[in-house]
Amino acid sequence: MANTNFETPSAASGGTGQSARPGRVRAVRPVGTRTVLAQVSGLQDVLALQAALLEAPLPGQQDVLAAAETVMVRAESPAAARRIGQALLEMDLTAPAEQAGGLVVIDTVYDGEDLAEVGKLTGLGADGVIAAHTGQVWTVAFAGFAPGFGYMVGENQALEVPRRSSPRTAVPAGSVALAGNYSAVYPRKSPGGWQLIGRTGAKMWDLDRPEPALASPGHRVQFRAVRDVVNVSSQTVAQQAAPETTSGLRVLAPGIHSLIEDLGRQGHSALGVSAAGALDRASLRRANRIVGNASSAAAIETVSGGLRVQAVGDQVLAVAGATSALTVVTPSASPDAAEAGGADNTSESRERTVPVAAPFALLDGEILTIGVPDAGFRSYIAVRGGVDVKPVLGSRSTDTMSGIGPQPLAAGQLLPAGGEAESGVVGSPELQPDYPHGGATVLDIVPGPRADWFDQAAIDSLFAQDWTVKPESNRVGMRLQGTPLQRSRTGELPSEGTVAGAIQMPPEGLPVLFLADHPITGGYPVIGVVVDHQLDLAAQVPIGGSIRFRIAPGTAAASPAGPSDETPERKASN
DSSP states (O other): OOSOOEEOHHHHTOSSSTTOOTTSOOEEEEETTTEEEEEOSSHHHHHHHHHHHHHSOOTTEEEEEEOSSEEEEEESSHHHHHHHHHHHHTOOOOSOOOOOSOEEEEEEBOOOTTHHHHHHHHTSHHHHHHHHHHSSOEEEEEEOSSTTOEEEEOSSSTTOBOOOSSOEEEEOTTEEEEEBTEEEEOSSSEEEOSEEEEEOOOOSBOTTSSSOBSSOTTOEEEEEEOSSOOOOOOOOOOOOOOOOOOSEEEEEEEOSSEEEEOSOOOSOGGGTOOOOOOSSHHHHHHHHHHHTOOTTOOEEEEESSOEEEEEESOEEEEEEEEEOOEEEEEOSSOHHHHHTTOGGGOTTOEEEEEOTTSOEEEOTTOEEEEOOOSEEEEEEEEETTOBOOOOBTTBOOOOTTTOOSOOOOOTTOEEEBOSOOSSSSOOOOOOOOOOOOSSEEEEEEEEOSSGGGBOHHHHHHHHHSOEEEOTTOOSSEEEEESSOOOBSOOSOOOOEEOOTTEEEOOTTOOOEEEOTTOOSEESSOEEEEEOGGGHHHHHTOOTTOEEEEEEOTTSOOOOOOOOOSOOOOOOOOO
């Protein structure tokens, strides 16, 4: 998708914002190749556009994510994204938004640590704050920060307050809070800088419910003052003992960081849940294809070698991704002795190597060890039938940001293999791409949507230098080290939707390249977005490796825009 901003005449004219037309989309900016960001005049238009897109999806529309002043739409293809961008500019948002959600009543004890301070800031006093908070209906405008955390907007501005100057390191679950024009309830214990006015026992996020979020975008919320908290939990179901695993893999050593991943859980961004899933999707598909699984079957993702697994029953495996030595040991000792680590040392043990990207048998009791990669960073181990763990929101993937999905692998854990594969036969060995091995890995990016927060010198610097992957990198994002970039604009960007591949620029000027477990909204400007199909390559760049960015072929060169109709303001965040 070319670096084209579709704009209405009023938005294109620039100015101070007086020319912006309520009821219309002001501008549409590309976010990579398959996503567009629609900017509107205020939260009422955000709600109206979100409701319209959910009621009557545009052709090719896959997901919709509302934020403070924008609505992000993900499409099934670059061509669909271009069509959606044009269609958004033609939509009429003057009709009031129809809220699909019902009314949620949240019983609240108003004894928060910041209640008195909020009373002073608003001039209402503590009793007046309680009256104002309970005396209006709030609407969940958008989600973010954590699953179940809904940004609620009220019917008036009486409770508009700034964030705390010093965020708390831990806000208790159930805290009722205010920041900017919003109210929210923290669904779990987490850091946060909002003003705390009360607490509730309502469970804002519960995966045991058919709809995990108690209040999702579109729901109306009424807070009700009570004297004491009643902890509300979903109905408990009698737990049955898990069936004994008779076929699968036993984890002997989990390596540095090994997880269960499939192709992710799509379409839940409105709940504050990112897609997660394998970082190198092509390698996951390749490993699954070789053993005869569906491409979306769950497999093991591991980094930098060190994983050791033992077959429970005869298995068929394939390993794709990083180029590593794959060693199989057939112990003569008992499986219990092998688990204790003695099997490798018996004189009668037999050892063989197996190739990457090819099917091989791992017979009952045999042990597979993944070596340190010669090239690349992440390996994917597929077992015929798939790793059969319980799906969460339609996926077996681990989301390290939200904690949804299976826990990281641990020594002694048994991973059951599914009973059925997609194909009756295994596949043939396949060729693998060249993975990073010295030198800088070149990644193509589409500039924007917020390249206009940087001058030409900063944009040139982004492309002119090699960026080093820092040790603090993880599945949420790759933190990069280099010469910092300076913003040309001051203030804060209102929170807006983000995507995997987004290059977010915190105030320090060092890029963070978002990966699959990224937060769904963010308040730092995104200078560019890595094209979707190269995220697999980015996932194979190791810690300490280098990345160089370049303009994606067929994309207009980045250039900072002139003054726009946006005035940076300090907006509420967590």
